[in-house]
Amino acid sequence: MGKTTTAVTIADGLARRGLKTLLVDLDPQGHTAVALGLKKSPGLYRLICLGEPLQRIVQNARPNLDILPGDKQTEKVKRQITLSDFRESILLDILQDTDYQVVMLDLAPSFDVLHVNGLVASDWVLIPTRLDALAVDGVKEILLTMGEVARRGHAFQGFSILPTFFDRTTRETLVQFKEIVTAFGSRVWPPIPQDTKVREASAYGKTMWEYAPESASMAGYVEGKLRLGGYRQIMERMMEVING
Amino acid sequence: MADRKLERRTILDPAVAGLLNDMENRQSDAALPRREREKKARERAKMTARRDQRATFDLPPALRQRIMELAEAERLPASQLVTLALARFLQDLSAGGLDLAPLKQPSRSPRYDWNLVLPEGLLPAAPKKTIKRK
Numbered sequence: 001m002g003k004t005t006t007a008v009t010i011a012d013g014l015a016r017r018g019l020k021t022l023l024v025d026l027d028p029q030g031h032t033a034v035a036l037g038l039k040k041s042p043g044l045y046r047l048i049c050l051g052e053p054l055q056r057i058v059q060n061a062r063p064n065l066d067i068l069p070g071d072k073q074t075e076k077v078k079r080q081i082t083l084s085d086f087r088e089s090i091l092l093d094i095l096q097d098t099d100y101q102v103v104m105l106d107l108a109p110s111f112d113v114l115h116v117n118g119l120v121a122s123d124w125v126l127i128p129t130r131l132d133a134l135a136v137d138g139v140k141e142i143l144l145t146m147g148e149v150a151r152r153g154h155a156f157q158g159f160s161i162l163p164t165f166f167d168r169t170t171r172e173t174l175v176q177f178k179e180i181v182t183a184f185g186s187r188v189w190p191p192i193p194q195d196t197k198v199r200e201a202s203a204y205g206k207t208m209w210e211y212a213p214e215s216a217s218m219a220g221y222v223e224g225k226l227r228l229g230g231y232r233q234i235m236e237r238m239m240e241v242i243n244g
Numbered sequence: 245m246a247d248r249k250l251e252r253r254t255i256l257d258p259a260v261a262g263l264l265n266d267m268e269n270r271q272s273d274a275a276l277p278r279r280e281r282e283k284k285a286r287e288r289a290k291m292t293a294r295r296d297q298r299a300t301f302d303l304p305p306a307l308r309q310r311i312m313e314l315a316e317a318e319r320l321p322a323s324q325l326v327t328l329a330l331a332r333f334l335q336d337l338s339a340g341g342l343d344l345a346p347l348k349q350p351s352r353s354p355r356y357d358w359n360l361v362l363p364e365g366l367l368p369a370a371p372k373k374t375i376k377r378k
Binding site: 168177178181220221 | 256263264267
């Protein structure tokens, strides 16, 4: 779906705008660290299972950008959380007292106790999705989970849907794009064009701001004088969300 | 009176609306012969280029009518006449030749503080309506 790329690109974008940002990897694949040129490590495991203080575990990835990395040990975190009291709010309790201006959580696509913890700790949710029938169904599942979380008293400030790997030349993209826009209206943000540079950037451990800041996924489609989509436009939407 | 078709209008992100529109156009053009496709693309580019120049204001019908008559008499585009009129107005205003204060009356609208009440006789007389009698 482009979740990690989106999380890393936005987190680095916010850090570049001077916001002290923490990126937390909640996915056992641990790709967030790799995408930033760092090694996977059991950061989340040390935080939740071993109770180490956050500041000792976070790694500085870029100026203003720290990450709490993850790896396969994150699976053990799920078991630990399952056995705990007040299990849905464990992550919220830890993260709400940090001195970061923005905390971003990179969630795994699975619907488990860590996913719910991530949602409970979030004020606002960005859902990246490919535009195919199964992925769009996945968006609906996430929204149902958010609805469950909200019913238990958590107030989300909002959410948006971000179409990724967007290829405007295919009929299927248009069909799915129309469907998602009809269902979610202004919740749908301008899409991120498909771009080989994204894969290259991950392989080199660089963010898109460093590797290809003018590529299609960053700058979007050119339409006359306008630029449509791309992470640069998403950063503007993100800043509107942060500034309220 | 014909029934008005009521539709729910979805508000979209402007970039999403633009992209959706562009993709729909491309798809509908795909079936056209090349020459027609190029013609449509040219027309669309012209419309897009003019988008920044378009504006919508509520004007008294008599004023609008007068502008149209003048444009026809002078054989000029009405838009250019309106541009000239507005430019002269702004020039007068910034040079202090025109004061809005005496024309301002408090507004009851929550959106505006003032209404502009134009002096009588400033606007051209309203065009007479033709009433057909049986």
